[in-house]
Amino acid sequence: MAIRPNRLALAAFSVGLALILGLAPRVTAQEDKPLRLDVKLVSLFVNVTDQKGAIIGGLTKDDFKITEDGRPQTIQVFERQSEMPLNLTLAIDTSSSTYKDRYIEQQAAKKFVGALIRSQDQMNVLQFATYVTELTGFTNSVSKIDHGLDGLRGAGGTALYDAIYLGSQALGKKDGRKVLVLVSDGGDTVKGTTYPEALEQALRNEVMIYSIIDVPIEASPGRDIGGEHALITLSEQTGGKHFYIDAGGLDKAFAQVSDDLRTQYMIGYYPHNQEPGRPFHRIDITIPRASAEAFNIRHKTGYYADPQKARD
Structure with a gap:
């Protein structure tokens, strides 16, 4: 007795073979798209005062420079006196x-x-x-x-x-x-x-x-x-x-x-040119136009990039 092939099975086999051989144009088009990585925005809340403790207002994004592990970063977000919750x-x-x-x-x-x-x-x-x-x-x-x-x-x-x-x-x-x-x-x-x-x-x-x-x-x-x-x-x-x-x-x-x-600057950047393998990234913020003694700049010293280990 002859066995008659199942048409649905043949159709499924044809599609599978096309995928394996790279003959499906839609799949190829997706593979050609550049890979996008989800890089987390690093947010910093910064306070600037003079040597007497008076708050320094009126600074702009261009006044600040940021480095991460000694490598310059580009400020992407800047707000004065942030109204963030x-x-x-x-x-x-x-x-x-x-x-x-x-x-x-x-x-x-x-x-x-x-x-x-x-x-x-x-x-x-x-x-x-x-x-x-x-x-x-x-x-x-x-x-x-x-x-x-x-x-x-x-x-x-x-x-x-x-x-x-x-x-x-x-x-x-x-x-x-x-x-x-x-x-x-x-x-x-x-x-x-x-x-x-x-x-x-x-x-x-x-x-x-x-x-x-x-x-x-x-x-x-x-x-x-x-x-x-x-x-x-x-x-x-x-x-x-x-x-x-x-x-x-x-x-x-x-x-x-x-x-x-109530008197903080909010500064954000997307890290680039990072040194691989570092669990903790150290941040430094300066105001180049001012002398080192002119302002006190307060911000967190860095952030952890590696996943946290469970505590016993």
Whole structure:
């Protein structure tokens, strides 16, 4: 008995053979198209002040020069006093050493929130002592944030680096500017997240850290200089800033943070001519027309290009 070939099978075989031999014109046309790579825009929020701390406004894109790992980059995006939405985590130290300042922290923080938060902004509130606790999820409701601040409680140790790690992770899921404001007397006394892990998490999630350092007695021999230095360095590395609570109190420190956030330049570029194999790319921004001593330029020091490894 003769087997009659199936017409559908023959048609499928013919199409497959044409594809293998490169006879299908549509496939060939697609293969001729240039390969496009999705290069991520690197966004930088930059503050420029003079030697007395006064804000420098009126700069243009042409005033700035950017290098990545020493290689010049082309600025593609430039905005002054960016109106980009602000995502902010307010993390307050409620360990035993800060107990006496609890009420002052609550009231000053409420004033800060009321003056800063706009309809397009989002804020959450964390407290950290031995553990890190979220008091308010991300919201633009001032009343909800105030209610969370009324719940400040705590005692025991200081999980500072845990607060930075967890706060940065939460901010990393948001779009727009990401800012972590820390209120602490410095020093991490809980065995958990390390300083390098906290800093890496902030940089990976593009978080700027603003440290408000509460030092009751500046000349006290019991001051945790190491903790203060860590807060200062974290702020510098991420493009934020540190403030001491001085004669103006916490109200003044919060006002300085608010002013700083409202006077930033947003600069963006698409990296090119990168050195392959680098997990971390270091960024430098200069204003060539000015002398090296004329301006203070603050921005994050770089970014991670490699995927993050899971933490044990």
